[in-house]
Amino acid sequence: MTTDIDIKHHGAVLGVTGSCHELRVGDSGILIDCGLFQGTDFREDLDIDFEIEHIRALVVTHVHVDHVGRIPYLLIAGFKGPIFCTEPSAQLLPAMLEDALKFNDKYSKQQDKQILRQMERQIRPLPYEQWQSLLGTDIRFRFQHAGHILGSAYVECEAAGQRVIFSGDIGAPNSPLIIETTPPPPCDVLVLESTYGDRDHQSRVDRRLRLKALVEQCFADGGTVLIPAFSLGRTQDLLYELEGIIHDFGQDLAAPGIPWNKLDIILDSPLAAKLTDLYRSLKSYWNEEARDLLKQGRQPLAFDQLIIVDSHEDHLICVEKIVNSSKPAVVIAGSGMCAGGRVVNYLKELLGDPHNDIIFVGFQAEDTPGRVIVESGPRFGEPEQADRFAWVELDDERFEINAQIHKMNGYSAHGGQTDLINFAMAIDPHPRQIRLVHGETDAKLALQARLQEKMPGVEVIIPFTEDAE
Structure with a gap:
C-alpha cells in the first residue's frame, strides 16, 4: 500500500462554516465532518460536489450544524458507510438533523424521515480514547475530548505510518458541564480550527x-x-x-x-x-x-x-x-x-x-x-x-x-487565540505541518503569524480553495 497520505478540504476553507475534510490513503478515505454553509459561505445548492465512492466512513467531531448539517445530502449522494461519533453525539445527532431538515424544501417529509432512519442505522458510537480500525484500509482513528460542547472531540488518525489530528472545534477552559480538552499527542500534521485565531475572550472565571x-x-x-x-x-x-x-x-x-x-x-x-x-x-x-x-x-x-x-x-x-x-x-x-x-x-x-x-x-x-x-x-x-x-x-x-x-x-464555546496556540504547542515534538481552517481570513492570518513565531520550523499553511491539497 502507498505510504502517501492526502488531505483535502471540502469546506471551512473560505470561512468559518461548512467543515468537511478528507484523509485519503491509496484507494480509501474517510471524511471528518460534513457541515452546513452559513453566512458569507451560504450555498443554495448543498448537493455533494466531490467524489465519495472511495469514502469508507464519516467521522463526526461534534454535532453543530456547521459540522453535520450536510450529512443528509451525503446520504442522498449514495454514502452508505458507517458514521462514527462519540456516545453523547450519537444521541444528540438525530435531534439536530431532524430540526435542520424542517427547513429543507428540496425533499418531502417522507423523504426526510427516510433520510433520518438511514442515518440512525449508520451511526456507530465510540467511546473516547478507543482506537477504531477500518477493515481493508491502513486507517485507524480515535476520539479525544475537545472541551467544546457535550460529546465534542478532536480526531487522531493514523495512516501509512503517519498521524494526523483534526481539531474539530477546540473549547475554552472552565466551560460549564464540559470535560476539559485532552492534551494532544505527537502528530505529523495538525488540521486546526481558527474561529478566534485573531483574539482572546474575556475571562471565563468571573x-x-x-x-x-x-x-x-x-x-x-x-x-x-x-x-x-x-x-x-x-x-x-x-x-x-x-x-x-x-x-x-x-x-x-x-x-x-x-x-x-x-x-x-x-x-x-x-x-x-x-x-x-x-x-x-x-x-x-x-x-x-x-x-x-x-x-x-x-x-x-x-x-x-x-x-x-x-x-x-x-x-x-x-x-x-x-x-x-x-x-x-x-x-x-x-x-x-x-x-x-x-x-x-x-x-x-x-x-x-x-x-x-x-x-x-x-x-x-x-x-x-x-x-x-x-x-x-x-x-x-x-x-x-x-x-x-x-x-x-x-x-x-x-x-x-x-x-x-x-x-x-x-x-463562546470556542477557544480563543491563546487556547489554540496552547493546543498546538502542547504537541511534543511539534508537527511538521499545521493547516488552518474554519476561520475568516484575518483570523487565520493572525493565527498563522503567531504560530510561526512560537513554533519556528513548523510549516503553517492556509488552504484557500476547496479541495486544497
Missing part, C-alpha cells in the same frame, strides 16, 4: 458575575433582555450560569422590585428544550463540578424560574406578552446568529425600542443578521459608535436597531 451585573444594568432601562443563543451548547451554558446566579444571589434585585429568585427565565426554542433534556440524560458525561451540583440536589438545567415555550401558538402568545407587559424577563431564543428561528420574531418587536437590550454570547458569521446587529447597533456605554441609521433585514423587511447591543465573548 463571567457569571459579569452576566449578573449586565442583566441588572439592562433591566434598569425598563425593557426586556433577549439572548440569541445556539440551541446546543450555548443555551445549556447559559441555563447553568443563570441557575448559579439564582442560587447564590436569589435575594439580590435583578430588576426594580424583582429579586433574581422571582425573575422569569424564558427558553423559547423547541430544539434547545429537547437538547437540554438530552443533556440531562447524559449526566455521566458532565464534568465533576456539574455532577457535584446534582449530588447537592440542585438542577442546573431545570430550575423553578425556567419557563419552556413549546408550541408555535405559545411562542406567539409569549412574544405578545413580552411586548405588552412591563414585567422584566430574560428570553433565550434561537437561532444564535439570528438567521432564522423564533428569535427573529422577538427581534422584530424589540429592536426598535432603546429600553430593550440584546446580549450576544456567540460567534456571528459574516453576512448574518446577528453580525449586522452587533456591528451596527448602539453599544451599551458607547452610543456614539452606533450607526444612527442602523437597520437589519429580517424576513425581507428592514428593522431599525435602537435597542442596546452587548457582546460577551466569555461565553
Whole structure:
C-alpha cells in the first residue's frame, strides 16, 4: 500500500462554516465532518460536489450544524458507510438533523424521515480514547475530548505510518458541564480550527458575575433582555450560569422590585428544550463540578424560574406578552446568529425600542443578521459608535436597531487565540505541518503569524480553495 497520505478540504476553507475534510490513503478515505454553509459561505445548492465512492466512513467531531448539517445530502449522494461519533453525539445527532431538515424544501417529509432512519442505522458510537480500525484500509482513528460542547472531540488518525489530528472545534477552559480538552499527542500534521485565531475572550472565571451585573444594568432601562443563543451548547451554558446566579444571589434585585429568585427565565426554542433534556440524560458525561451540583440536589438545567415555550401558538402568545407587559424577563431564543428561528420574531418587536437590550454570547458569521446587529447597533456605554441609521433585514423587511447591543465573548464555546496556540504547542515534538481552517481570513492570518513565531520550523499553511491539497 502507498505510504502517501492526502488531505483535502471540502469546506471551512473560505470561512468559518461548512467543515468537511478528507484523509485519503491509496484507494480509501474517510471524511471528518460534513457541515452546513452559513453566512458569507451560504450555498443554495448543498448537493455533494466531490467524489465519495472511495469514502469508507464519516467521522463526526461534534454535532453543530456547521459540522453535520450536510450529512443528509451525503446520504442522498449514495454514502452508505458507517458514521462514527462519540456516545453523547450519537444521541444528540438525530435531534439536530431532524430540526435542520424542517427547513429543507428540496425533499418531502417522507423523504426526510427516510433520510433520518438511514442515518440512525449508520451511526456507530465510540467511546473516547478507543482506537477504531477500518477493515481493508491502513486507517485507524480515535476520539479525544475537545472541551467544546457535550460529546465534542478532536480526531487522531493514523495512516501509512503517519498521524494526523483534526481539531474539530477546540473549547475554552472552565466551560460549564464540559470535560476539559485532552492534551494532544505527537502528530505529523495538525488540521486546526481558527474561529478566534485573531483574539482572546474575556475571562471565563468571573463571567457569571459579569452576566449578573449586565442583566441588572439592562433591566434598569425598563425593557426586556433577549439572548440569541445556539440551541446546543450555548443555551445549556447559559441555563447553568443563570441557575448559579439564582442560587447564590436569589435575594439580590435583578430588576426594580424583582429579586433574581422571582425573575422569569424564558427558553423559547423547541430544539434547545429537547437538547437540554438530552443533556440531562447524559449526566455521566458532565464534568465533576456539574455532577457535584446534582449530588447537592440542585438542577442546573431545570430550575423553578425556567419557563419552556413549546408550541408555535405559545411562542406567539409569549412574544405578545413580552411586548405588552412591563414585567422584566430574560428570553433565550434561537437561532444564535439570528438567521432564522423564533428569535427573529422577538427581534422584530424589540429592536426598535432603546429600553430593550440584546446580549450576544456567540460567534456571528459574516453576512448574518446577528453580525449586522452587533456591528451596527448602539453599544451599551458607547452610543456614539452606533450607526444612527442602523437597520437589519429580517424576513425581507428592514428593522431599525435602537435597542442596546452587548457582546460577551466569555461565553463562546470556542477557544480563543491563546487556547489554540496552547493546543498546538502542547504537541511534543511539534508537527511538521499545521493547516488552518474554519476561520475568516484575518483570523487565520493572525493565527498563522503567531504560530510561526512560537513554533519556528513548523510549516503553517492556509488552504484557500476547496479541495486544497
